[in-house]
Amino acid sequence: MDPMELLGTLGKKYSPDILRTAEEPASAQELSDELDIPVTTSYRRVEALNELGLLEDDEETSEFGEPGQSQTVYRRTVDEIVIRFDGTEMEIESIERETTTQPLSSVWDDLSRGIGGDD
Template sequence: MSQSPQAGKPDPGTVLGALGSKYSAEILCAAGTPKSAQTLSDDIEIPIATCYRRIEDLVEAGLLEREGRQLSDEGRRTNIYRRTIDEVEIDFSDESPRFSEKRRTEAKNRLQDQRLE
């Protein structure tokens, strides 16, 4: 018997699927500050197409969000992403996996952004 996801929370299977993909953890670690897909691709040294696929999965799972847009060095508008969580705990002791998360707060994002300026 599977539990229905809580309002605003993604299905645990979606989260597990996104986390189980190669490079997802690296993208989440690198996206503690706002970054474009190209910057994430360069930082992690993965192909840009793979990076976009992982970003899409992570956004769908609610672990990464589009924070805004900025101009690239080439003058194109690009999406900027930041992770929405700092920790995820997965519990396999029941019939279906359950997870809990430690969400990033706006205050933490602002403090981190100020350190970069």
């Protein structure tokens, strides 16, 4: 990830708000509505953040509207971005979101057992 490109994108109005809000999957239209920003700006910011790998298409929760039309939803891929300055060098570290591959029903079963279920 190019540090200058990252800083430039994060420095644009609404980019940090979009990243904060995209903790849960949302379309560019939904982000626009929730953050009260112009929809064209929302699409541009989402595209730039997606290209940097800070947002990802969440195909599992893509939404379908009118027949033949679908809305891509996006989700934040990082929980933290750390920028360090060391003399004339700049280092960027991103801490990715933890994801689980375990199905929700399995997680629920594990939790139920731990709370005094089947043990």
